[in-house]
Structure formats: structure tokens, C-alpha cells
Amino acid sequence: MHIVTWNINGLRAIAQKGFADWFISHSPDIIALQEIKAQDADVDHLIKIWSEYYEIYLYPALKKGYSGTALLIKKHLKPNVHFGIEDEKFDCEGRLIWCECADFYLFNGYFPNGKEDLSRVDYKLEFSRKVLKLALLKSKIKPIIITGDLNTAHTEIDLARPKANIKNTGFLPRERAFLDEMISAGLYDAFRVLYPDLVDQYTWWSYRGGAREKNVGWRLDYFFIDERIKNKLKEVKHLTEVHGSDHCPVEIKF
Secondary structure, three states: OEEEEEEOOOHHHHHOOOHHHHHHHHOOOEEEEEOOOOOHHHHHHHHHHHOOOEEEEEEOOOOOOOOOEEEEEEHHHOOEEEEOOOOHHHHOOOOEEEEEOOOOEEEEEEOOOOOOOOOOHHHHHHHHHHHHHHHHHHOOOOOEEEEEEOOOOOOHHHEOOOHHHOOOOOOOHHHHHHHHHHHHOOOEEHHHHHOOOOOOOOOEEOOOOOHHHHOOEEOOEEEEEOHHHHOOOOEEEEOOOOOOOOEOOEEEEO
């Protein structure tokens, strides 16, 4: 199984930057997208083209040009796809799309940013815990994977400048503590399973100040897996050579 997660920062924008050529050549079984910033009607022509290769499920925000998630799934997997967590204050932003495949559940989330004034940190953590609760409930049935842009760097080696960001959203102690909760619940950060001490490994870089070229980044995009997936894990890779967004794709193979 080959799955890719990617915060694309706009589906229409990425479509003009070789996205289709990339996914056709790499051919993941599932592509989990965040921050699609598009309604179905906005990308109807793209869906028609891409549907030759994938079943395409968009979960846009009600607000146009904002948030949203999507799944592109190979047709042979015949998934059962679900939208949201049955809570309108989160579902109106299209933040979680999830599917049941024959052998596992996949939860694709665009976890909120806490904002510079920290006004959305509580909202972010409430959403995060609701996703975790749902996933753990489904884990009683099948193995689970939680992926997407979690908008939090877990430890000091997961961002280039930890001391400068200790009071900023994305690295607040209580945000990081939620990732500890995921691990305490029996989930594993798949990248750190394979590379527990590897440094300078990031998935997001600011557009300002040549941050990507200097590798001044944050690791915000994850695959959290349960032990049943962990036992089959082959590879997790940050595809830093793939451009088109301020995030890079992350792939898992198991």
C-alpha cells in the first residue's frame, strides 16, 4: 500500500504546477489532500480528467477559497468514504474526510492553525481530540491511520528554531501535548518509528526569507499509525523535491 499526504495550498493552483503528471507517474494508491480551497464546481474539469485514474472525493469548506480536504483513491480499493465528524463548527470548514478500505481506516485531516493571537488554539485542540476519539473507536474494528497537516511540530528536532517559537502556535506545550496523547493512546509517528533521531527533516517552510532554500522549516505533516500498520511499515519519506506548495508531500508504504 502506497499513500501520500499533501497540503497543497489550493487545488486549482497546484493543478497548474504539474500535479497530475506527478501523481500519474508515482501512482499512489491513495492521495490525501488538505487545504484544497475549492468547491466541486471550481474543479469540475479537473475531476473529469483525473477520474480516469482515481475516485475523487472533495470535502470543501462552506466558505469559498478556504480550508477543505480531499481523497483520491484507486478504484480497485472500493472505499466507503465519510465526511466530517458530525459537528457543524468543524464540518463547515471541511477539515476531516475519512474512508474505510478492506484492511484499514484512513483519516485525512486539515487540523486548524491556532492563529498568531492564539485565538483558535482551543478550537484546534477540540477538533484534534474529536478526530482521535473517532479513530480510536474505529480501531476496534480495523487498523487505523491518521494523516494530514496536524499544524504542530512535536519535539525540538521537528522545527529549525524551537527556542524562538516556544510561545507560537504550532509549538505550544499544550499543542505538543496532544501529539503525546496520540502516542499514549497507542499510535505511532510513522516517520519517527524509522528515523527516531534524524534532524533537519521538515515538511513546511515559510514563503518568506528563502526559508525552503535554507531549510528553515517545521515538520507539520504526519502519518500516525497503530501497531498493526507499524508491523508492516516499509518506508516513510518526505518528498522535499516536489514543489508547488509551501508544504511537501509525505509518503508511506506498508
